[in-house]
Amino acid sequence: MASQFYRAAREAARREVPLLAVGNLTAKEAARNLAARLAAEHKLTHIVCRNGARVPVQAWAEAAALAKSAVAYNAGTLNRTAEAGVRHVEVFDGFDCGWLTHTDLDKANGTVRSVEDAAGAPISHPRCRRAFGPRPDLTSV
Template sequence: MSTPTQQTRDDRSELTTLITAAVLELTRQWNRLTVAQDRLLRTLERIRPGLGATTRINSYITAFHHEVGEFDRLTRAVAERWAAQDLPTAYRDGALRALRRANRDITLFRWTADHQAALTGLTSIFYVDLVARIQEAVRRAQAFARAAQEATRTVTLGRNHAGIDAPRLAADHPLSTVVYSDQARHPVKDWARSALTYQGAVTANHGAINTARLELEAEWMQVRDGDECGWTGHQDTDHADGTIRSIDDCAAYPVAHHGCVRELIPRPDLNGRRGLVSGDPA
């Protein structure tokens, strides 16, 4: 029979497997953009003034836009599958892990209307976040296509006999990166791993929190976290590990930051304990 620690590792490995598969698929589909970009640039580099040059350029640009459309369709499918299948699995596994850690029967968890509503709220937010990144990538790819077409136009008009500057176009329009709000560019795989790990952890911990509240009527939860992790953020001096937190506080901070390893354990045995304050040591 597995120990609680072994079971927790097994639960987390299931979530890790979901995340890894989704990250690989997102990265694979994103690679479609970079391959199409490289192919277009190599082709346009060979364009010289002459009869039919404009027609050929337009056909190459059209082929690139087709690949962008396929990227849009296939990455949206990944996002839909993540929201419709993988995140519900993460939520359920978080709920079952919480019951195991509280030494309660896992059959207590059911997909009640409350759980379904909570999950719907999470998945809708996370799905919109992913689609926004996909839309941004499509816009950037379209901007690259316009720039490439304009660059080759000067060649076909005979104003640039050296041909297009493909390295410059690629550097100005790097389709293999995701742009963050601070304008920093990150490789797609790094962004996907960070985003999906965060979404999976938040969803799983909300499964634990809601199960503690609804099935166990728990008012408190015990926190396991990284040794130096703060409650509201990594630099928070209010360290989270080994503390007791109110269930409302846990709902507000299911994780502290991207990459957070926080685990929340129901403590219904603490209900009604006088003098207990959120943040007290367990």
Template structure:
């Protein structure tokens, strides 16, 4: 069986992969807010007069170039995450499950079943990340249009108060992610939450699939926080220390974002009568 030190080491490796991807993604995202600040600073220096209006366009083009570079670099991170990092996380999750079950690690192979499972996961997660990147580009373009219009009003003498950079930044914040409920969260917080969720789901599906396919385990032990419910954190059906059927485990590989749940195959319980999914082990 796996020792606590091995379990901690597995989590540390998963955390390291996630942290590296988050750090790179946030670094590229910062390009947007830096370019936004630079554009506003340049536009603020424009005054009404001959030639002032013609100087706006080159500044906007420079900003758009930074947006394009962000798009290229952020997409590269998403592609590498889906093509390289998630497969590594899946494999490590599979090997961890075998270690925890005391089984031979060479049992894991990239069979068609595992490849199909990984493809489905990476396709979904990749689409989510690309969607956020596309949204950031759209927001940056909307900011550029608004900044250009506002600067023209100043240089043509229609706005004597000058460029309102604070308003433009507040209305078009490029350092935040907008959720469906219109809540705004810092990019760092979003990226950490999103990639941690994707990594945990991938690793746990790998453990469940490996237990089911390689060990033919019908039952899994759930390891989780002591207060975490099975279907969500507030569920009164506490998960940790219980046994769950393979189907139930696959339905809820984790309960919520930030969940620390993991699964241990229990093939030794196969055929044991009277077991009910949710029973304490």
């Protein structure tokens, strides 16, 4: 039963979240549509996470939409940075946010990373506010 709900949630997300990329919706609007679709078509009010936590479908949809839009935004920044021949970026993130996970001891904010490293960690957790700024002034770190 749980796997059916998970598949339903992913299927609905595949329909709603791509609209972010074409500029038709904000992440909040996509989340609202996703939550409404899950409630109407699948009678879902909560999503059960891997750790067993029951999360309201609206909160889950918002986190999913924000994460997907953040990853897409950062991928675009990194792709354009690489196309311009820039090899390093500065990381802008929450003060205590880790590089690979929120609790990672390798703190991300204010660090300089290669474009390749940044592409491997576009965000570190749901609702992550990570962004990258190209550093054309740096040729090696």
